[in-house]
Amino acid sequence: MEIAATSTEYVRVTAKATAGGSPVSPSAPPMFAFQPTSATGNPAVEDWLTGEWVTPHARILIGPNGGAVTLEAGEYRVWLAWTAGAEAPVYRTPGTITVY
Structure with missing residues (x-):
């Protein structure tokens, strides 16, 4: 995804949780973190931001x-x-966001 620094828009990620083949409803809002590609390791607690579900x-x-x-x-x-x-999965999504 490419986005201008002056643009305001949604970042969307497809996310599905299943247990035994049946869907599991998330019990809390999704959390997002944005790290520069030069960063290593998992995001720190203060990096996480609250998103919302639109299934x-x-x-x-x-x-x-x-x-x-x-x-x-x-x-x-x-x-x-x-x-x-x-479960409390944490994923690094495929691809990157380029802000210009």
Whole structure:
């Protein structure tokens, strides 16, 4: 995804949780983290931002006009975490976001 630094828009990630082949409803909002591609390791606790579910997507509004975060120009990896039943998966999503 490419986005202008002055744009405000949703980042969407498809996320599905299943247990024994049956869908599991997430019990909390999805959490997002945006790390520069140069960063190593998992996001720190303070990096996580609260998104929302619009099934089957997790989404978060980013940008200068009411977004949860405004990203500076650069390339970022997107991380997604959520709680579903006893599981709390944390994923680094495929691809990157380029902010120009």
